[in-house]
Amino acid sequence: MLQALEGSMAIARTVALCRPQVVAAYPITPQTHIVENISRLVANGELNCELVSVESEFSAASVVLGAAAAGSRAYTASASQGILLMSEVLYNIAGMRVPVVLTCANRAVSAPLSIWNDQQDSMAVRDAGWIQLYCADNQEAVDSTVQAYRIAERTELPVMVCMDGFTLTHTLEVIDIPDQQLVDDYLPPYQFARALDPGSPLSIGTLVSPDYFTESRHTHHEALLQAETEIIAADEDWEILTGRSCGGLVSLEGPEDARIGILSIGSITGTLAAAMETFRDEPAARLIKLRSYRPFPVAALKQACDGLTDLVVMERALSPGSGGIIGIEVRAALAGMQDPPRIHNFAVGLGGRDVPLEIYPRLLAAIREEAPSGFSILDVELDKIDENT
């Protein structure tokens, strides 16, 4: 049913449709509205689950780990400092291959303190071994949340659904919230083969010697690579039921014969599409929306970049002292291509800096320079940096 809903409210309703048995969360801006709305659904009897209002994000992640390992579908959400506080548990959840779903309401990481949007938080836990899906709009966030449970439970890998804080979480959009029946048909009840059970006791989280650690890491890595199939299948099956796709691993927009490509993740994709419509005098670009950041879809990316002379990689985070995070990975992925595009790497919109439509002509102007820049922060305003203060 189509409704005008705030992103957070839409996510809360969608989580409820997935019938989680245990929800644990700790409030942090801009995730708070999700937890508040879930609490309200529980208070009104619209969601029957154990709601555990924990004393920290560290415990939020631990509670969902304990619950999922004990055989219950579990949900949590966080952002920024919360994700970093959880990070030890996030590695642990993934290493134990326990399927939980987490919404990351992407926000900058302190210091300096910023409550506003960028994607430094989820990038900081890139290597934790989770599947990471980035959402371009709230409808995608809703659809990806349901898909996330199916992907997690089929692959025994936790899934982080990343949606830009405020830009998506606090924005009212017309959203189609699926029917309960549809979600029930799509998502079978939670099954975890290694669930803790006194009838058939298992020890999980054991100490592993060097004899087995490498094999454990190898298996985990392979599982993530193979999860590409499940991510695609989950999206295709969802499209059959709803008529909507989230774009699988990578999706394209814009003219097929475009020579310039712009790769981005999250809500900035929408800004670029709108900008292309606005600045019709500028050459049109192929917009490449990277939805699955982990697993990193190398083959799909190569295909998406086929025929491009220039590729702009947009970042909402950076690795200080190195530069772009996605940029480096894209360079590595395309290195083996026959005719690789020239790669230009920019960070924009850090700590909530607005990314206006004018970003599009600026990007095109920037890449007209002879040599592609290794990396730069496109919207930095150097005149504000006064050496005397």
Add this chain to the structure above:
Amino acid sequence: MADQTEIPISELRRSQPRFNGLDSGHRACLGCGEALAARLVTEAAGPDVMLANATGCLEVFTSAWPETAWRVPWMHSLFENAAAIAAGMESAMKAQGKSTKVIALGGDGGTFDIGFQALSGMLERGHNVLYVCFDNEAYMNTGIQRSSSTPHAAMTTTSPPGQERMGKRHLKKDIVSIVAAHHIPYAATASVAYPSDIRKKVRRAMAINGPSFLHIHSPCPLGWGHDGALSIEVARLAVQCGLFPVIELERGGVAGVMPIRNPKPVRDYLRMQARFRHLFADKAKAREELEHLQAIANHNIDIYGLRGGEPDALDSEGADTVNRGGVRWA
């Protein structure tokens, strides 16, 4: 054969005359108090349980992949989250309508220090979890570093005695009072020297629908510096001198104590352990610290009213003997 397999495994295990949750074959040191205490706890708790184990010796010596010494569902996640993992398990059991009791296990480091916040949160939210702290008074798994549970003046590798120091400068944290301040239904201390007391307290905690806390004093021969064969004797002396009061608290109030028949001098307890060796040097500072420790024991005896009267089957001399046909706790 077909008939036999139809009997649920859980039923078969329930009918065992004596249930071992923690089986033999694990890799604990000789005389490990924690291993004995963990066996006693799981034995009394029975098979319908689920364990969340904090990182530490217990986790390491019981679970080296691909082997395990646990006969009950067991999970180790991290050092500081056993209480939160247990809270998650308990929430899952509640959501599934199951009565399986969740037990969290941690050492003093995982309980007094790094897991303190998660413990407080779990207690405050009223989860139906029994939290058991095996207190060996230092970070033994990493090689004897001081924790907030290390007794005053004890030697560890991070509180070594020297020209300027007499071991740990600070007091042992009074964890059971802090736990009791959450006004949980049941909190108790126990010592591995009194097995039937441990069993009784575990059964009591198992019957409670809500958070309970059991703090078990568990000698570490390696860390305390005594012969492995003396663990029980050392643990018993800790109780009998008053340094480790054995008490029960209900909703934050003291509900019972193990009386001390004839309080022993703390030196008798300290002298058995190399970690207090420096207190017996012929130095004014050493004598002063011995007096401090005796004062702490006296204070415990006073505030909990531990001084016993007539010999009692349940006091510090009687409780560790098995009186067949007479008074037995468990």
